[in-house]
Amino acid sequence: CEPPEAPWPGLVEVLKRVVGAMGDVDLEMAPPSPLGKCEVFGGSHAEARWRLRDGTLIGPGIGTWKLTPDEAAARVAAALASGVRHVDTAAEYGTEGGVARAVRSSGIPRAEIFVNIKVAGESADELRNVISDVRSRWGDGPIDCLMLHRAPAAPEMLEQVWAVLEEEVRAGRARYLGASNLMSAQLEALTCDGRQRSLWPALVQLKCSVFHQGGYFSETSLARLWAHLKSKGIVPVGISIFNPLHSCVDSLVEPLVGHWASVLKCSSAELLAQWARHVGVCPLVRCSAAHAAELFRSALALPPAVGRALRLGVADRDGLLHGLA
Secondary structure: OOOOOOOOOOHHHHHHHHHHHOOOOOOOOOOOOOOOOOEEOOOOHHHEEEEOOOOOEEOOEEOOOOOOHHHHHHHHHHHHHOOOOEEEEEOOOOOHHHHHHHHHHOOOOHHHOEEEEEEOOOOHHHHHHHHHHHHHHHOOOOEEEEEEOOOOOOHHHHHHHHHHHHHHHHOOOEEEEEEEOOOHHHHHHHOOOOOOHHHOEEEEEEEEEOOEEEOOOOOOOHHHHHHHHHHOOOEEEEEOOOOOOOOOOOHHHOHHHHHHHHHHOOOHHHHHHHHHHHOOOEEEEOOOHHHHHHHHHOOOOOOHHHHHHHHHOOOOHHHOOOOOO
């Protein structure tokens, strides 16, 4: 399709980069429906919540990738003190112990904090060993969400590896299961009608930005992925909202995002966090605790026209920004 007329210098080049980064997806030219469902209990982003199938509510979260255990402990402690109640860690990050220290020393009732711990293994035995190592760092008490970090390389091993996670829930050592970096067919296999609903993934982490709403791997149709999440009541958690991974465009420095932010008199990060809420995706950001708290407390009103334009992931089609300044 022909790119729309650029409303400011350099936009056509930006669109070329965007389309190149989205080579594994369909560039839809009609506004898609919201990707998930967000409930707001006040005027700020911090009061946005996503409801799990059993009614439990979770809010925006902070990640600990690339931090040391001590850095993770300090950053999570500060985030919790600022009102954040959703924290992400992983066996491969090595930050579980730091997160556990911050949670236990926070003085916040444990039930108010939701922690994801991602684990991965190529076999059932390997995954059991990984979980054992995680528990040695995490300590006593159940893990809120034990999340499969990625599927094993051998497709036939997915069921065996998932069964290990199911054992953790049945034994009371994990409350929910989650998944990350899975394709539609894999998620469908884990949520088939013959499987106990409480053992389905309750939430799924997905690479999600204004330019790329989906997984890390090629999909026949990303619409299939999002439709499945909706139909099964799986909460979408957006990662890489700010920071690009693999082919994802760096949203914080793209001119079109900067232009919309300037129109609304906010930062690009604030606009992107609000975009995630607008489309129903629970944001999980990796930034300073103070920055996260500032973003989550934001009461920025996102005009429908801007939300529609951002959901398109392309430029100012049909004059969507006209009259907003």
